Amino acid sequence: MELPRAPRINPSILAADFVNMQADLARIATADFAHVDVMDNHFVPNLTFGPQMVERIQATSPIPLDVHLMITDPERWAPGYAEIGAASVTFHLEAATEPVALARRLRDIGSRAGVAVKPATPVESLYEILDEFDQILVMTVEPGFGGQGFMPETMPKLRALAEEARRRGSSVWLQVDGGISDRTIEIAAAAGADTFVAGSAVYGADDVEAAVSRLRDLARAASLES
Numbered sequence: 001m002e003l004p005r006a007p008r009i010n011p012s013i014l015a016a017d018f019v020n021m022q023a024d025l026a027r028i029a030t031a032d033f034a035h036v037d038v039m040d041n042h043f044v045p046n047l048t049f050g051p052q053m054v055e056r057i058q059a060t061s062p063i064p065l066d067v068h069l070m071i072t073d074p075e076r077w078a079p080g081y082a083e084i085g086a087a088s089v090t091f092h093l094e095a096a097t098e099p100v101a102l103a104r105r106l107r108d109i110g111s112r113a114g115v116a117v118k119p120a121t122p123v124e125s126l127y128e129i130l131d132e133f134d135q136i137l138v139m140t141v142e143p144g145f146g147g148q149g150f151m152p153e154t155m156p157k158l159r160a161l162a163e164e165a166r167r168r169g170s171s172v173w174l175q176v177d178g179g180i181s182d183r184t185i186e187i188a189a190a191a192g193a194d195t196f197v198a199g200s201a202v203y204g205a206d207d208v209e210a211a212v213s214r215l216r217d218l219a220r221a222a223s224l225e226s
């Protein structure tokens, strides 16, 4: 698969209409990846889709899937999402017992391997193992719900990661998720993010395609300036 270039816009289907999923997937055909929030009502206090639903989404989506697992015991469940054919599978660092071993397994199956950190989780432990991942997701809200406000206090961590990646010549993607909108995307892009998840900002727009391209333009301009 040819990988889309930065800045990448990944609409979160958490903000889609769950009973009109096929139509709502078709509306984001010009975006880069469909972001799929898997929640287990345990790692986070909310419940969404499981593997069976994600398999149907994979079969139906016009664009590849970016699966974000907000679940405990990712060692047990994450490989199944890679087997379904998800382009990328991201698990939480806070939930994993052996993040490197799990990332290697995901890559072996053929998906990109991602690791996510909650707003209060430090990222220094990832510096030495950056090459083990294709994507690092810096949460810009507490995981669990769409429609929350962007937390600017997560930006120093993102900036440090971007600097570290540059220093090491790493090509790891830096993703942000939560509260990304026309008003906040430039802040995250300037801090070094290249991949942007947006739920309510995309699906809440009258013209979804225009919202995606506007977010992309704003991110591109802000990353060129920084």
Ligand code: DX5
Binding pocket: 012, 013, 014, 015, 035, 037, 068, 141, 142, 143, 144, 145, 146, 147, 148, 177, 178, 179, 180, 197, 198, 199, 200, 201
């Ligand atoms: C939150 C999810 C996000 C969420 C983002 O736990 O991981 O992907 O859908 O929604 P917005 O863009 O509305 O903050």
Ligand code: ZN
Binding pocket: 012, 035, 036, 037, 068, 177, 197
């Ligand atoms: Zn997410």
